[in-house]
Amino acid sequence: MTRQRLQVADALAAEGRQVTAGELWQRMRRGDRRIGRATVFRTLEALVAAGVARRLELDGHVYGYVACRPEHHHHLACDRCGQVVEIGEQYIRPVADRVAADLGFTIDDARIDFYGLCADCATREGSAPEG
Numbered sequence: 233m234t235r236q237r238l239q240v241a242d243a244l245a246a247e248g249r250q251v252t253a254g255e256l257w258q259r260m261r262r263g264d265r266r267i268g269r270a271t272v273f274r275t276l277e278a279l280v281a282a283g284v285a286r287r288l289e290l291d292g293h294v295y296g297y298v299a300c301r302p303e304h305h306h307h308l309a310c311d312r313c314g315q316v317v318e319i320g321e322q323y324i325r326p327v328a329d330r331v332a333a334d335l336g337f338t339i340d341d342a343r344i345d346f347y348g349l350c351a352d353c354a355t356r357e358g359s360a361p362e363g
């Protein structure tokens with residue numbers, strides 16, 4: 233169980249981008265045919281619960297997973313290439329402070345991720361399309 237957990241954590245970290253549980257399973261299976269789909273799904277959820285992976289919502293209500301540092305942070309997730317960039321609290325704090333002040337709400341946690349196109353994909357999108 234622990235070995236499999238490490239296997240899944242390593243495989244996810246090696247991706248360096250968001251992948252669905254199914255994609256990760258397919259890739260891991262090439263190295264180890266015995267690894268079960270359910271094991272990968274379960275382990276990804278355990279990694280999320282442990283704070284070393286994050287679950288991001290993709291188009292069509294599919295979940296993508298990405299390896300994460302345990303410290304609090306947020307993400308920029310590219311819908312096109314799957315690249316995920318981590319951004320620090322400095323971008324979110326002004327918003328949280330404003331909400332707290334305006335609405336008198338004591339904020340303990342903020343889970344905010346941004347979805348769109350990374351700079352590379354935006355550039356490609358802006359250049360002449362190839363049909």
Ligand SMILES: [Zn+2]
Pocket residue numbers: 286298299300301305306307318
């Ligand atoms: Zn992260």
Ligand SMILES: [Zn+2]
Pocket residue numbers: 310311312313314315349350351352353354
């Ligand atoms: Zn991209």
